[in-house]
Amino acid sequence: MTLLHVEGITKQFGGLRAVDNASLSVPPGTITGLIGPNGAGKTTLFGVISGFIPPTAGRIVYNGADITAHPPHRRARSGIARTFQIVQPFAGLSVVENIAVGAYLRHAKRADATRVASDIAHRVGLGAMLHQPASALTVAGRKRLELARALATAPRLLLLDEVLAGLNPSEIRDIIPIIQAIRAEGVTILMIEHVMQAVMNLCEHVYVLSQGRMIAEGTPQAICTDEQVIEAYLGHGAAGQMQAHA
Amino acid sequence: MYTPAIVAEAMVNGLLTGAVYALVALGLTLVYGVLHIINFAHGALLTCAMFAVWAASELLGINVYLAIPPLALIFLALGYALQRFVIGPASRGDDANTLLVTLGLSIAIENALLAAFKSDTRTLSGDAAFDVVELGPMLLSRPRLIGFAVALVVALLLWALLRRTDSGKAIRAVAREKMGASLMGIDVRHIYALTFGIGCACLAVAAGLLLPTFYVTPRVGQAFVLVAFTIVVLGGMGSVAGALLGGLLIGVVESLGGLLLGESLGQAGIFVIFILVLLLRPTGLFGARA
Amino acid sequence: MKISSVIAMAAVLLALVGVALFGPNTAINFLVTALIVALAAQGWNLLGGYCGQFSFGHAAFFGTGAYVTAILQSRYGVNAWIGCGCGILAGAAIGTLIGWLSFRAGLRGSYFALITLAFAEVLRIAANAAPITGGGTGLLLKLDMRAANFQFASRGTFCLIVLACVLAVLALTTWIARTKRGAEFAAVRENEDAARALGIDVLVTKLRAMALSGAITAAAGCLYTQYFLYLDSNIAYGSWISVESLLAVIVGGIATPAGPIIGALALHALGEATRLLAGRITGIDLVLFGLILVAATAFAPKGLAGLWNAAQSRRSPRA
Numbered sequence: 001m002t003l004l005h006v007e008g009i010t011k012q013f014g015g016l017r018a019v020d021n022a023s024l025s026v027p028p029g030t031i032t033g034l035i036g037p038n039g040a041g042k043t044t045l046f047g048v049i050s051g052f053i054p055p056t057a058g059r060i061v062y063n064g065a066d067i068t069a070h071p072p073h074r075r076a077r078s079g080i081a082r083t084f085q086i087v088q089p090f091a092g093l094s095v096v097e098n099i100a101v102g103a104y105l106r107h108a109k110r111a112d113a114t115r116v117a118s119d120i121a122h123r124v125g126l127g128a129m130l131h132q133p134a135s136a137l138t139v140a141g142r143k144r145l146e147l148a149r150a151l152a153t154a155p156r157l158l159l160l161d162e163v164l165a166g167l168n169p170s171e172i173r174d175i176i177p178i179i180q181a182i183r184a185e186g187v188t189i190l191m192i193e194h195v196m197q198a199v200m201n202l203c204e205h206v207y208v209l210s211q212g213r214m215i216a217e218g219t220p221q222a223i224c225t226d227e228q229v230i231e232a233y234l235g236h237g238a239a240g241q242m243q244a245h246a
Numbered sequence: 247m248y249t250p251a252i253v254a255e256a257m258v259n260g261l262l263t264g265a266v267y268a269l270v271a272l273g274l275t276l277v278y279g280v281l282h283i284i285n286f287a288h289g290a291l292l293t294c295a296m297f298a299v300w301a302a303s304e305l306l307g308i309n310v311y312l313a314i315p316p317l318a319l320i321f322l323a324l325g326y327a328l329q330r331f332v333i334g335p336a337s338r339g340d341d342a343n344t345l346l347v348t349l350g351l352s353i354a355i356e357n358a359l360l361a362a363f364k365s366d367t368r369t370l371s372g373d374a375a376f377d378v379v380e381l382g383p384m385l386l387s388r389p390r391l392i393g394f395a396v397a398l399v400v401a402l403l404l405w406a407l408l409r410r411t412d413s414g415k416a417i418r419a420v421a422r423e424k425m426g427a428s429l430m431g432i433d434v435r436h437i438y439a440l441t442f443g444i445g446c447a448c449l450a451v452a453a454g455l456l457l458p459t460f461y462v463t464p465r466v467g468q469a470f471v472l473v474a475f476t477i478v479v480l481g482g483m484g485s486v487a488g489a490l491l492g493g494l495l496i497g498v499v500e501s502l503g504g505l506l507l508g509e510s511l512g513q514a515g516i517f518v519i520f521i522l523v524l525l526l527r528p529t530g531l532f533g534a535r536a
Numbered sequence: 537m538k539i540s541s542v543i544a545m546a547a548v549l550l551a552l553v554g555v556a557l558f559g560p561n562t563a564i565n566f567l568v569t570a571l572i573v574a575l576a577a578q579g580w581n582l583l584g585g586y587c588g589q590f591s592f593g594h595a596a597f598f599g600t601g602a603y604v605t606a607i608l609q610s611r612y613g614v615n616a617w618i619g620c621g622c623g624i625l626a627g628a629a630i631g632t633l634i635g636w637l638s639f640r641a642g643l644r645g646s647y648f649a650l651i652t653l654a655f656a657e658v659l660r661i662a663a664n665a666a667p668i669t670g671g672g673t674g675l676l677l678k679l680d681m682r683a684a685n686f687q688f689a690s691r692g693t694f695c696l697i698v699l700a701c702v703l704a705v706l707a708l709t710t711w712i713a714r715t716k717r718g719a720e721f722a723a724v725r726e727n728e729d730a731a732r733a734l735g736i737d738v739l740v741t742k743l744r745a746m747a748l749s750g751a752i753t754a755a756a757g758c759l760y761t762q763y764f765l766y767l768d769s770n771i772a773y774g775s776w777i778s779v780e781s782l783l784a785v786i787v788g789g790i791a792t793p794a795g796p797i798i799g800a801l802a803l804h805a806l807g808e809a810t811r812l813l814a815g816r817i818t819g820i821d822l823v824l825f826g827l828i829l830v831a832a833t834a835f836a837p838k839g840l841a842g843l844w845n846a847a848q849s850r851r852s853p854r855a
Contacts, residue, residue: 050733052732052733057556070718071732071737072732072733072738073731073732073734073735073737073738074730076733076734076735081734082733084729084733088727088730089726089727089730090722090723090726090727091727092639092722092725092726093722093723093726093727097719097722100717100719101720101723101731101734101736102734102735103815104716104719104720105734105735108716110714110715110716113716113719137679138549147663150733150734152734153734153735172774229581233669280853284646284650286592332830335834336830336831336834337833337834341645341646342590342645343833343837345590345645345646345649345785346782346830346833347829347830347833347834349592349779349782349826349828349829350825350826350827350828350829350830350833351830352824352826353779353822353823353825353826353829354822354824354826354827354830355826356822356826357819357820357822357823357826358823360818360819360822361573361817361818361819361820361823364818365818423648424717437595442782456848464819472654472657473750475650479650489788517657517658517661518658519656520651521651521654521655521658524638524641524647524650524651524654525637525638525641525643525651526641
């Protein structure tokens with residue numbers, strides 16, 4: 001049983017093959033990681049899964065249905081929420097208004113949407129900033145806002161694109177339990193992450209993308225010792241050198 | 247019936263007009279390409295330039311073509327000041343603000359001209375409009391031939407300026423990557439203003455080339471600016487070569503349209519082409535970058 | 537809302553009603569024109585202010601409303617009230633059509649402003665050439681002052697009707713801003729990608745704003761027709777109404793419910809004052825309007841409403 005099934009996705013930008021026949025599966029109730037060096041095509045693949053980028057080939061199956069042709073807003077309505085690596089706040093709106101936009105997806109009434117938004121703001125640690133303009137938030141605050149807005153849509157599948165990037169270690173320590181709590185409520189999570197400490201702590205299963213191809217998958221522990229993965233990150237021959245030193 | 251000679255003459259006339267259109271469009275596309283703003287005051291500034299040419303010729307008695315170089319310099323300075331001290335500071339780099347500021351300027355300039363000159367139609371005295379050259383079976387207007395030649399030379403000069411001079415290189419650097427250029431020590435505000443000034447100088451030249459065979463009223467710029475917008479969109483926003491080709495193309499289309507459909511429908515035709523181009527090929531016919 | 541703002545609004549309302557009931561004809565004429573512009577501007581504000589799509593061609597809606605009601609009455613003998621209803625629907629329809637064409641083609645920002653301008657101009661040229669609109673000579677409605685005919689012997693009565701329309705749209709705007717639809721408008725204005733990711737159909741949201749905006753501005757056109765009983769293509773589809781509806785919003789306060797009303801009244805008062813001081817020089821009031829647009833953008837991006845609020849919060853710093 002899988003909630004999300006990515007089947008042989010290829011995305012060609014002119015002469016560049018950003019994603020090359022990549023496949024992955026996300027079982028419900030898990031946290032799955034997607035890692036890989038810079039420029040590997042992770043964010044492009046996220047764009048394809050969330051419907052912002054049409055794939056050149058391949059299909060996306062969500063909850064048993066082929067959603068490859070569905071526009072982003074339809075995927076959001078069917079329970080796929082995403083955050084953006086480059087945060088996209090509604091800069092002119094307040095924090096609670098930002099989150100309420102997401103909450104309106106499941107709650108038609110203003111009072112309900114605002115209440116849900118305010119609850120979620122408290123959960124992600126934005127409770128003290130409800131009525132501040134989103135543009136006044138720090139980087140960490142904006143990351144939390146991205147997360148809060150996506151949560152407000154009451155998703156079944158949450159796509160997190162580097163929510164920890166740019167945060168300092170104490171900020172990362174604060175967010176990890178929030179993500180664990182989200183999973184504990186039954187939300188399935190697929191996350192792109194560079195912070196290996198977080199990947200090791202959070203993910204049951206990890207996929208590794210390099211130069212558009214899926215080169216490895218497994219438990220975080222297995223991935224860390226995989227020769228191909230080490231070479232993808234550190235360059236050709238690196239795995240051998242590490243073993244020689246060990 | 248339309249004999250081949252009549253059609254050929256209409257086409258050549260279209261090319262002649264089209265070159266001057268291209269010059270108007272060139273100013274617009276240059277400003278768009280570098281500043282990434284649509285200058286709604288372009289038409290009003292053209293009207294302003296045409297009144298300046300008219301005044302130089304009729305009130306000061308200067309030959310139109312001799313008036314062009316000093317007027318081009320004056321408009322270069324005017325455009326520079328306008329961008330540096332009005333449009334730039336007032337819009338603070340925000341697209342919506344730029345739209346509003348240039349719209350406000352266009353309203354103010356146009357109506358100031360209306361208040362000063364009334365809505366009368368003015369032409370240059372003398373019979374330049376009837377000065378024709380025989381070319382094979384065709385009778386072509388001499389001022390329009392001159393206009394064609396000068397417009398092409400100016401376009402070439404502009405191209406050379408952008409390619410060969412330091413200022414041109416700085417302009418292209420800013421157009422490509424504003425932040426990078428600014429880190430390399432290029433004064434972006436100066437380049438913006440300079441580009442805007444060059445756009446206005448193009449208008450002054452175009453005004454001088456238009457007036458011998460055209461008229462000026464306080465609202466004349468509106469008609470031209472929509473043609474210019476059409477050309478700019480057709481040629482790909484920001485593309486100098488695109489503006490030139492687009493201008494020639496629109497000139498021919500308008501001339502043939504006028505021949506086949508009559509003048510009044512020709513005017514609506516330009517708008518319809520404009521709408522169609524925007525809806526179908528917003529990146530331009532010549533596949534310029536979006 | 538602060539007490540002082542409520543008092544200020546009540547005072548303005550009382551003054552407007554007073555002018556409508558007891559004012560001289562010139563004052564009522566002034567008020568009717570200003571309020572019609574305010575109504576057109578309220579339409580602009582919904583699309584441009586709340587949904588972030590700047591139109592330079594709201595004349596397309598104003599003129600369509602005006603012409604539809606005028607043609608239905610003068611050529612087909614349709615009742616004036618029904619004619620106005622049709623005019624408003626026609627405004628919504630043309631708004632949806634222009635929106636559908638432009639937004640499907642992916643036009644945004646300056647491109648959208650340009651294409652709305654072009655649509656309005658095409659309609660103006662067409663109205664100037666077509667026989668059904670009376671071409672260049674225009675359309676004259678038969679004078680028949682009966683309430684059943686949407687014509688009133690007393691100008692004051694008509695003025696109150698226009699005022700009622702403006703207040704109704706004010707209430708509608710205030711209400712929409714507090715609903716899910718209002719949140720969708722704001723989300724689309726602020727960031728289309730983020731809106732999409734949160735399940736908002738951006739195209740449908742923009743079309744809703746276009747239809748509503750078109751209907752409201754068309755209503756202003758209908759009222760214009762009923763009051764002046766004459767139309768030509770330069771009145772109906774002329775750029776004056778596109779500019780004034782935009783200008784009133786920017787001057788009064790963009791994306792504020794009362795902004796268009798404040799702006800329209802302030803601009804028209806200023807226009808009258810200029811004419812008194814500078815005499816009847818054509819265009820001089822518009823020179824001033826243009827410069828005000830530049831100045832408002834530069835120094836008061838939230839318009840008069842923003843200046844008022846700023847002044848209020850300065851007086852009571854922790855309110």
